[in-house]
Every structure is written in structure tokens, then in C-alpha cells.
Amino acid sequence: MKMCKLILISLLFSNFLYSQILIGTIYDTKYPVPFAHITIDYDGKSKGGLTDMNGSFEITDLKIGNVTITISKIGRETKNIFYTIEEGVNKLDVLMEEEIYSLDQIVVTGTKTFKTQTKSPVIVNIIDHKKIETIQACNVSEALNFQSGVRVETDCQTCNYTQLRMNGLSGNYSQILINSKSILSPLTGLYGMEQIPSNMIERIEIIKGGGSSLYGSSSIGGVVNLITKLPKNNNFNFGLSYRSITHNIVDKSIFGNSTVISKNGNIGSTFYVYFRDRNGYDHNGDNFSELPSLNDNTFGANFFIKPSDNQKIEFNFSSLHEYRYGGEMIHGAPHFAMQAEERIHDILMGNIDYNISLFSGKCSLLAYLATQKTNREHYTGVRPDLGSDDDIIHLSNPPYGNSLNTTTQFGFQFNYEYNKWIGHNTFTFGSDIISDYVYDEIPTYNYLVNQEVFTLGVLFQSDWDLNESLNILSGFRVDQHSLLSNFVISPRFSFLYNIKQNFQLRTTYSTGFRAPQAFDTDLHIAFAGGGVSRVNLDPNLNEENSKSINTSINYDYATENYIYGLTFETFRTQLHNAFYLDPEGSDNFGDLFVKRNGPEALVKGISLDLRFNYNRIIQFESGFTIQSSSYNEPVTYSNYLPPKATFLKSPKSYGYGNFSYKIGSNLSSSINYIYTGSMELIHLGGSVNNKYDQYVLTSHFHQFDINFNYTHIFNKISLKLNYLIGVRNVTNAYQSDFDLFKNRDSNYIYGPSTPRMIVFGLSFSLL
16 A cells, blocks of 8 residues: 555655756747747757757756756757746747758848748848958949849940849839838949948848839839948948959948947947049040949948837948049049040938837737938030030030939838738738939039929838638738829739748739839930930820739758758749830931830740759859840830830840858858840930940950958957959950940940959958
8 A cells, every 4th residue: 555655655756856848939039920930849858859949949858957958950050948847837038050061041122021031931142241242242232143033234335323123124123121111212223232331231132123113113123222321239240352453443442330229239330431533544545434433422221129029120321422523534523535434422211110010919010210311413425526615615614413312201001910810921011101203404414303292102001821822922012102193003913822840832923013204314415426315204194003923943952961952943024114215316416316105015935943962062053034025016226226125224034153161160162143135225316436325235244253251360369351353354254345435336335334353351350
């Protein structure tokens, strides 16, 4: 009998000893987002299981006392936590460290809510700050070439403004956002990608195709979202870069970042500065520049404060000043040059966001205000023959101008999570008002743009996870544009099927529109035949509409030592009332073009991305795109040439590659590659080397960059010093048939943006 009692007491004590429970949630370090499919083990035993869709886990039958909790996921840092199990229910929330291989980063652009890449129903590509450093990009323009379906081209031989082409569509069809805000206006968009330095950017999120219609007008081709750096820990970084084309043509830049965080992590700030100075460069020996001289001064800061656990306020601002001069390389005022463009930009921009989470995270509200103001002084002119009567008139009234551009966006977004019926659904409702005012005047040419537009947008979205394998994203945006009499309704539907945890299939259908207004390239005054060309809007111009469908297959396979994967995409966009520039003759100052509605147009293609990473030692990424862009009927590009149905300056194939190899613990190397296929473009006549208008089929280009990085660690003072040496455009793949002298066609430019350059760099930061 005593033996039975003893056994019973032992069993009860044993049951008590091993009946403890551990619950918790796994979060990302950067964002308040839970992670599913995280492996939880304890004391080396594979008995913990996986986190659910909400990132939650539960381990039962634990013994009172010390235990080692192991949290792991392929592609992330494994974390071991020593934890003391106490009687009853124990709670442990864990922050997972940054990904090793960037396999499943957090994105916000696809749905306007935080989601991992594999869970986003709209495919979102990322260029993070590590990749920006690897390819040695000093500004946004240089970084964006390393994505399939995306191509940055230089469109003016004189001022070198750049344009972003996505999935075969020109820059007017895409939006560039800053922290998800539409404050890069048509005027600032001309030079904005080159003016925004890379040390200001934490990462770049890219949506290609109509899946970006959530952001309203002009997002038919896609969206590029520039996420600025937010404070994460106390640190600083300072460096300089020196690029040399010839012994006396150099491109110098100095940059710095500093971050301060309070001890409790509730207040933080980061500051950045950037200075750049580049000489003008003449490639063909006519004393007219192919690369303009630049002088940039940029500074800014980001701040955040958490008044409570469920509230966060973010504020950022930046100031950009740029002097840009291209044309005849003289010393003196630009109107004494035989042909020149001078631009002086002063840009202020910023935004403030307020986030609050309610009802244990089931609801959240975002309210925001963003604005920018651009003042620009400029000169655009061709000087007549020296000493002539026209020259006297020119010198007495040179074509200087002034521009003012302001953009303001304010709005709110409300998210509600509902999980009481078939899976988990996040409903999003929001509204924004965007005001954009552009004033640009050159009295000498009787040129005036005085455009003010307002857009009121309302959006609704259902992000429905039916189960762990299936997601349906549906919604629409309604826009009331001040230049349109009717509302524009743009629906979007996306379907995500997780065939396996690492294998996704996506399909997106959406519509979009472009308002009948002047966009960035319409505001650029080009040169040809000794005159200046200008664009006017057709008084009967109607909005342009689109229908897009995109599909993709994404596969990644990962082990503890390596990851490889691929993404295959198809895209198709049908344009109705497509805009085109119709040559309308000329006046005393040069050529005139009218922006009109043209025939239907179709853009379609495929792209393939490949990636491989072995234990952080070898990394390879590449992408290749094949596409076609054409109108249903020919359109006129020149009154002296037959019409053509194809989109000009749109190569049928292009791609990129990046290979990096860690030679040792302190030494690494990288090879970057950009391929630009042949394309057809128009070459307007009037220069000494090209008398008449003609169509030109260009050759293809292979651009290679080679870089070596050496890092020296000073442990005693916790400092890291990094040295860089490299060669950009090793084979000097650069256009060889630029126009000559003052009558040149400035739009006749193609291929890589710079000739060969020797690159040196030095930077240091805290460990």
C-alpha cells in the first residue's frame, strides 16, 4: 500500500515537473511583423515545431529549470536563447536577426502593408543597401540597372537627364516614390534619380507592371519605392569616392551617415550628408560636353519617436542643391556658349507619418503628410553666328528661365485584420489628396508651363489568406483628377499560390491611367539643327488607359550552406489612347511637337532572374528580359521619314549580372555586368555629321565593372576601415557617333551612361 502511494506521488510530481508551457511570437528586427514557419527547438531536441501564420508558437511538457531555446530558419541567423522555465505558462517574444541571404525580406510596396516577399501576392523585388554597396552605386540611377525588366537610360547629350524604363514602357509610365509617397513631381523627376545619393537609401522596392495601380495615375509601368534610412543602432559612417575618366576629368564625392538611438529604443535619429563634384567631359573632341559638369550638396535626417508601445511617429526631411552645366565647354556665362544648358536646382522635401496599432494589433491607422518644393534657375540656348544681327539680339535677351514646382500629398490608411471566417483577411481602406503645381517660363521663347493639378484618391483592398498556400488580393482605387470630368476606377486582382514553402505562383490583373497633363520628358527642351524643340499639349488630349496582366513563378531552394533560385515572369500591357509626340513643324526658335492620343499599343515580354549564394563566399545574381513594344498603327516621328509602329529607343533584349567572391576574411571582389540590346531610334538632321533625319539601328553593348574591397578591423577602437579600387566599364563600351558642335541632336544618345573610369574609395564606420 505504501509502495502504491509512493508511486502515485512520484507520478503526480513528475507530471507537475514536466507540465510547464512556453508560448511566444517571433518578430522581425526591423518591422513589427510576425514570422511564420520558424523552427523552435529546445535542448537540442527537435520537438518544438514551427510558428504558425501569426508567428506564434507553443511548447508543452517542459521541465522547470534552465533550457536552451534554438530558433532557426534557413536564410536567417540562428539564435540560441538560455531561458529559465518557471511554473505555469511562460511567455517569450523573440526578434529574428537580418537575413543572411535576403531570401524573404519584409516589403511594404506591394500591398501597402508589411509582408514578407514570399507572402506578398504582388511580386516585389529589392535592391538593399548591401547590394548598392556591392555595385558601388553613388546614386539611385546607378543602382536601378541591376533588376530585370528595369533599365535606366540617359536621354540628353547636353544635360544628361535620365529616364526609368520598366517592362518596355518609358519613364512617364512609372512612379518613383519616396517612403511610399508620390512627391517626385514631373519636374523633379527629370534629374531626381541622379540627384538622390545612395547613402540616403536603406533599400529600393520595385514592382513591375500594372500591379502597382494602387498608387494611382502614371503607375502603369511600375513603381520604384525609395525607402530612406531609419535609425537602427548607434553608428556612423564616413567615406569618399574618386572616379577618374582622364587625368583631369574626375568625379569626386564625400558622404557621411550618423545614427543615434536612445537607451530604451523609443527615440532615434539618423543624419546624412553628400557632396559631389564632377568636371564636364568631351568624348568626341568638339569641345562640347557629353557628360555635364555637376556640383551637388545634399543633407537630411530621419527621426522617430515611440510615445507608447503601440504608437510611432516618423519624420524625415532632405535638402538637395545641384548645379549642372552641359554644352560648349567655356569659362563664363552660359549664354556666351554656342550651345548650352545650365540648371540650378534647390529642392526641399520631407514627410511625417503617424502610426498607431489598436485592439492588440488587429487594427492599425497610418496618417501622413509629404511635400516637396523645387526652385530652378535655368538657361537653354543656341547662340547664333558670332557678330550677326541675331547674335546681338541673343546677347541682349538670352533665354534664361525660372521654374517653381510644389507637390503635397496627405492622407490616411486604415487596416483591419479579420480571422473569424476562412483563414485570415486584412482589409485596407485609405484616401489621399495630391496637389502638384508646375510653373516653368522662358520669356525669350514665349515658353510657359503653368500647370496645377489635384487628385483625390480612395482605395479599398482585401488581402485574404485563405490558408497557408492560397492568397487572393482584390481591390480598387477611385481617382478624381482635376483635368478629368469623370471618376477613374482602377481595379486590381492578384492571386498567390504557394505550391510549396519555397515555390510560388502569382498572377495579377489591373487597369491604370495617365492623365492628360505634362510629364517630366514633356518639360525637357531638347536641341536639334541649331534650334530648341518644345512640347505642347493637344487641347483635345484625353486620358490614356491601360490593362495589364503579369504572371510569375518563383522558386528558391536553401540549405544551411547555400541557396539558389529563379524567378520567371511574363508581362502584357494594352494601352488605349496611347500618348505620342506628333511633329508639328517649327518656329523661329526650333522644332515644335504636340502631345496627342494615338492608336492602341501593346507591350509584352518575359524575364528570367537567377540567383545563387554559397555560404556568403560566392554570390551570383542575373536577369534577362525579352520584350516588344509597338503601336497597332504607325505613328509619325518626323515629317521627313515614313511613320513607324515600333516604340523607338526600346531594345528588344537587355539584362544584368552580378558576381561577388569573398577571397578571404577581409578581401572581396565583384564583377558587375549590364547588357543593352540593339534598338531603333531617330537621329534628327542639321549637324555637320548628319544633314538629314534618319532612323538608326544601334549596336548592342556589354558593360563590365570590376571592384576589389579590403576591410581592416581595428578592434581596440571598434573601427572598420574599407578600401575600394575598381574599373567601371572596363571595355569602354560607349557611344561612338555623337553629334558634333552646336547643331547637334541632343536626344541622339544611347548605351552606357559613362565611358571607362578608374574608381578609388575609402570609408570607415563603427563595428
